[in-house]
Amino acid sequence: MTGPDMTAPNAASRTSASERYNPQKAEPHWQAKWDEASVFITQNDDPRPKYYVLEMFPYPSGRIHIGHVRNYTMGDVVARYKRARGFNVLHPMGWDAFGMPAENAAMQHKVHPRAWTYQNIEAMRAQLKVMGLSLDWTREFATCDVDYYHRQQILFTDFLKAGLVTRKTSRVNWDPVDHTVLANEQVIDGRGWRSGALVEQRELAQWVFKITDYAQDLLDGLDELDDWPDKVRTMQRNWIGKSRGLHMGFALTSPTHGLEAIEVYTTRPDTLAGASFIAIAPEHPLSQAMAQDNSELAAFNADVRRSGTSEEALEKAEKRGFETGLTVKHPIYPDQTLPVWVANFILMDYGTGAVFGCPAHDQRDLDFARSHDLPVIDTYFALDDDTPVANEAFVPDKTEKVRFVNQPAGVEVATGQQAIDATIDWAEAQGLGKGKEQFRLRDWGVSRQRYWGCPIPVIHCESCGAVPVPAKDLPVKLPDDVSFDRPGNPLDHHPTWKHAQCPKCGKDAVRETDTMDTFVDSSWYFARFTDPKANTPTVAESANGWLPVDQYIGGVEHAILHLLYSRFFARAMKATGHMDIREPFKGLFTQGMVVHETYKGTDGWVEPAKVLIEGEDDTRTAKHMETGERLEIGSVEKMSKSKKNVVDTDDIITTYGADTARWFMLSDSPPERDVIWSDAGVEGAHRHIQRVWRLVNDVVNATPDDFDDTPPGSFSDDATALRKVIHRMLNAVADDVEKLAFNRSVARIYDATNAIGRALTKHGDAPDMLWALREAVSILVEAMQPMTPHLSEACWARLGHTGLLATKPWTEVDRSLLDDDTLLLPIQVNGKKRGEISVAKTADKDAVEAAVLADETVVKLLAGQAPKRVIVVPQRIVNIVV
RNA sequence: GCGGGCGUGAUGGAAUUGGUAGACAUACGGGACUUAAAAUCCCGAGGCCCUAGGCCGUGUGGGUUCGAGUCCCACCGCCCGCACCA
DSSP states (O other): OOOOOOOOOGGOOOOTOOOOOOOOHHHHHHHHHHHHHTTTTOTTTTTOOEEEEEEEHHHOOSSSHHHHHHHHHHHHHHHHHHTTTTTTEEEOOBBBSSSSHHHHHHHOOOHHHHHHHHHHHHHHHHHHHTOOOOOOGEEEEEEEHHHHHHHHHHHHHHHHHHHHOOOOOEEEEETTTTEEEEEEGGTTEEEEEETTOOOOEEEEEEEEEEEEHHHHHHHHTTTTTBBOOHHHHHHHHHHOOOOEEEEEEEEEEEEEETTEEEEEEEEGGGGGGOEEEEEOOTTHHHHHHHHOHHHHHHHHHHEEEEEEEEHHHHHHHHOEEEEEEEEEEESSSTTTTEEEEEETTTTTTSSSEEEEOOOOGGGHHHHHHHTTTTTOOOOOEEBOOOOOSSOOOOOOOTTEEEEESOOOTOEEEEEEEHHHHHHHHHHHHTSEEEEEEOOOOOOOOOOOOOOOSSOOOOOEETTEEEEEOOOOGOOOOOSSOOOOOSOOHHHHHHHHHHEEEEETHHHEEEEEOEEOOHHTTTTHHHHHTSSSSSSSSSOHHHHHHHHBBEEEEEEGGTOOOOOHHHHHHHHHHHHSSSOSOSBBBBBBEEOOEEEEEEEEETEEOGGGGGGEEOOOOGGGGETTTTOOOEEEEEEEEEEEEEEEETOOHHHHHHHHHHHHHHHHHSSSTTTTTEOOOOOHHHHHHHHHHHHHHHHHHHHHHOOOOOOSSSSSSOOOOHHHHHHHHHHHHHHHHHHHHHHHHHHHHHHHHHHHHHHHHHHHHTTSSSSHHHHHHHHHHHHHHHTTTTSSSHHHHHHHTTOOSSGGGGGSSOOOOGGGGGOOSSSEEEEEEEEEEEEEEEEETTTHHHHHHHHHHHHHHHHHTTTTTOOOOEEETTTTTEEEEE
């Protein structure tokens, strides 16, 4: 067998059993040892199989918060575990460093965004180092490093040449507080995602990434991402929003404004026979054109636009409309005409900005029809009920069979889906329209009117248009001398920066002053980590070798934006030859938040550090430590500055050490769920750290100087029992870590710790038991190493082992200890547990049945009756039916 | 409204995926050690019945099964995402 290397420590190294583990001393010591040995520096040409673990990199706000601690601890456990398992692990860290807060700080505190950002990075790096993370710091970069955004500009120009970036004049979401454009994804309930201000619509020329070119591919790719949460895949699917329907024209009875017909898109062509009106968006070209000489319509359009995005308007959901007086021919019944309305609920952005309304089979259309006295025409009924539609539209499931009336395709009874397909075929055959796939996804506008971002490397020339900056002139650097005295873009206000010569014709021209959306920065950083010093954005060999990221860990708030953009970038980089990776993240894990109770006094929210809790459960009360004021205990919420329910990570690490913080973050709550921060929980975690240290010392102190560390030839039952517990624990911890079920690993380690403690007090002096105990604590600290690396190193050294635990290969479990020869099978009678029986593991069904029926308690329970049936599930359970 | 998820002791949560419900931890109670406290160690604990022993128990009601926290149906409650998407 392969036991751990067990050199008996010399007597001089003994400590008294009462000495407490001192993380403040031990943690920096071991961190220095790892650094000296360059344990976490990763080489690209290492021959071992690769494993890439990545946590979403932080924005350098200035402080590491407890959510970061949880995120990076999880990643670190995986990284350390995989390293022990023989993988060449890439585990880098960087900074998502461009963005608004730096400019806000500049305006408020008169600091340069660059200075502010790099100071914050310094501070946060120091905080991360204290956590003992197994990061390769040689690969660190910030997205605001010239070195990084230079390469991003190369990518931009390459995308431009490949037709993946274009310039579009379009209506954009304008944030009037931040003075910038927002992507649709950044508008939440009609408000800017960061400022919370009501978003306005403006016409602006924008640079857009043509993410829609990949709509289908981004959708298809989701099917392969088995190691992603279904929830995230569903969210992305809905966001891309593919639908299949019919694109068709409704001929105008008298052509107007140069239009012969109104183009509509519908996913329910099966309801075509029931069409009773046409509705178009206020922004529809026809509506706009008519408004030129119709002031009432102009007023209506303006009114809709004004209230269009506000929450109240959406909630009221009043179906408002304006009748244009125009009519179109019904495509199925040419002698009938349908009126054309402008309606507030039609979106110009989706489909063609025009629909036909079928009130009988769409609730929204029905509401509109009822309030504007439009006809309701049934086109199909349920098979057993032909009651006409009254106030509820009849919208059956598409797979439900229904009975059609007046259907053009000759359909009488069919499912909705069959009718849809038949109608599309019919419409195509008649030349009325075409089947069409439609996506909800829209192109990604990346222009931002900000200073602190990656400059868009383009020069606008009056003769040549928008000309990309040639590679030899890159990078386009941000100027340092900018002022934030007035609103708007400092780059635009800069006296000289924007003036340049056209790279094509040499005439005076103007630089693009917009910078890129910061989501661009985070869309390819994972690829840059694979070769962070390269002159090109990536080195294909390195990127292809490391990517995809095997395990990506971060908050679910990035489920759509960041992850979708990154998936687009991987495809675009593949198309432009920068790497050959389609899906950048193989495994994704979205961790829960760290939450805390809130406390409120008459002067507002109070920090937990100043709150004294008395009593328990229902009778708990909170008191202000300084003023003695009674405080209200509020709900448990995400830690935020506004609620002041923030726990400072430095305080925790100073008081208890990084290992305690790490251990607590992994305990109890499943990693995907929210964890409630509690002082009692932290205390409990710290108690365990101390207990393991004590246990290790007790075992060392029980070891005589002349201890023979060769494995004994045989073990007592007690020693074997302990070894079984430990080896099973090691096996199970590995399984759980693979599944990221850290809370279960923790529980198993507690279990094993208890078992070691019991064995020590009971039989600590028998030589075979002592050997087993030394093996047990060695394996215990090894299993804990990914989670509590400092403590584990200290214990490892204390046990007299040489070398760093951080570089030790994972111990192979002794398989012979995983299984028992005999099993304790529960015996049920009529499904209720009535006893247990010990049987040989290899016993077959008949043997088990015979043994059970011969069992004393069973005989007693049966009291002479013959069982009707005996169900034996081998190695599980026995159930007797009487 | 649509889509997804969840509901287990005082609390966070386990439960080999249909096979001994409540592992492990927190809080609590009792004991040991101590002049005392802290620390540590040991013991107890789902509810009910006086006990032996038994009955009940995983949001509620029903079903499938030898056997259901787990599967099916209906309902109740909570959480998350999207939302006038044609």
